[in-house]
Amino acid sequence: MNPLRIAVAKGRLEEKTLVLLKEMGLDCSGAKDKGRKLILPIDEGRLELILAKSPDIVTYVEHGVCDMGIVGKDTIMETAQSLYEVMDLGLGCCRMMLAAYKDRDFYHGFGIKTVATKYPNIARAFFESKEMDVSIVKIEGSVELAPLLGLADGIVDIVETGSTLRANGLEEKELIAHLSARLVVNIASMKMRKEEIDKFIGRLRLALRSEAAGETKGRKK
């Protein structure tokens, strides 16, 4: 049997995920000193770890070339069409927000608003749920620039602390979704390799619990 493949988002979530995998009792020495290798055997070859960019994780899992993935809810909301989202890992918590100029009513007036975002699908779904026509502009870099330069009335973006917004005269207007890292599973893998995946989910759940317990203990000290 081929090893189960799990894709993990590079960057912000990578380190936290690796800690979690170790907590699960998986031998992750294969993921250390990875050099330029992209597919890393862990847990004595029973698992393969793939480090990839978030949107690619959804692509790989949906096509079934990776059985599972750990990826942010923002990416799932923006790109996913058919996969199972079985667990909230509670890592990398932040919020998807509508933000606009401070002290100004974003909804004021009858004109069509322009919204800048890296997440056009999320923005579209959000305004569609309000039955509101908006013009959405896709921006790749710092989305806060768009209202400052006069291109947009507001932005839809991830907010962690809100300091960038404040520093630029913007503020959070409305919550679109709470975000955190999720465990996603390919639909066919969930059926074909149920026993292995169930076992993985069980161990992951235990690791999260013991980590949570450890944290509260740590705080008490």
Added chain:
Amino acid sequence: MKKDYLTTPKGAKDILPDECEAQSWIESRLKKIFKSYGYGQVKTPGVEYLDVYAEAPGNLGSEHMFKLIDNEGRILVLRPDSTAPIARLTASRLKKSSKPVRLYYNQRVYRQKGLYSGRRIETAQMGVELIGANSIKADLEMLQMAMEVLESCGLREYRIELGHGGLCELLISRLAVAEADKEQLRQLIQVKNYAALNDLLDTLGQGDEIQAIKALPSLFGGREVFDQAAEVFKDGETKEILAYMKSLFDVLQQLGLKERLMLDLGFVNDNDYYTGIIFQAYIHGSGEAVLLGGRYDRLLERFGEKLPAIGFGVNVDLLTKNRLDSGLQLPAQPPQVLVWGEPGYEILSLQYAKTLRQTPELVVENGLFQNLDECRTYAAAKGIRHIHVVGQTIEILEGGGAEK
């Protein structure tokens, strides 16, 4: 100018001889099974009126169809699915035929896919429809055929998953909550998002339905699922569905499915299309179901005939890919013989080659070259073993690739 004529549209592709061979192999297996169960082949037009698909399942919304306008301004679609046209033709052309009607199809379907999503807009599909029968016997016939389809393709480690199209909707319809919440519930059940589903249900109140819906996405696995389900399904209607599923499950086990049979009660029914059981088959190396079917007792009514029906479709492309990946499909062999007639013996050479071809399996090519040297070069390049030179006598020469 951009040379659009040298490439195929995005999501479409040419199929070359080796892949065609593998595909034909799959098709011939399935065709044999379908015919042996008494199903007759139908072909429906490549284009249909959009209205034919008005109540297709959710993943078949009109945004996923290719549309054309006919010369009277009506909207046509490139066939996105074969079940609706077959329902149409059964309700009209075959209205007076004795029931049940057993039909099968082997034709391609077309659906729009996201740009650069790596998905195909054209899929080879084969499937069966059993129209005018609503009983456990009809359901079992379908599932038995589905099993045979997979096994005839040499698959051993497949899984067939059984679900029910009415269960989830039945529970949701009983909740006195806003339509938006219901939609959210359907979505969460579909993606098996247990945590968010629990959170949402906690805000919607208490009761047997709430508990049952909470359990839905986890009611998935082997026979033990029936015991777990018995604890949360309390009313007569859901119990009846469950009892039916259980009897079906047990017969299928006896028919040899064993651990390859699974149950998923958390199936969400788009547009209320499926009215009874639904089933899907999965194989290793394929990220999506290779076979999908179910009971759709309301579809024919739309075309004016109240007839129950059940059917399934097989994704022939995925089975073809599986066969090619498995290495079981041997690459096409070069022709064994090249026949070349010396000047003046051209007609004799054609007659001689025709006679040779009467030997079963023997592939004989006509040598179209000016001289024997060109024949030799060609035979060597293509790996043709023998060259038969037709002149006053027939001379047999060693061709190329004799070492193969």
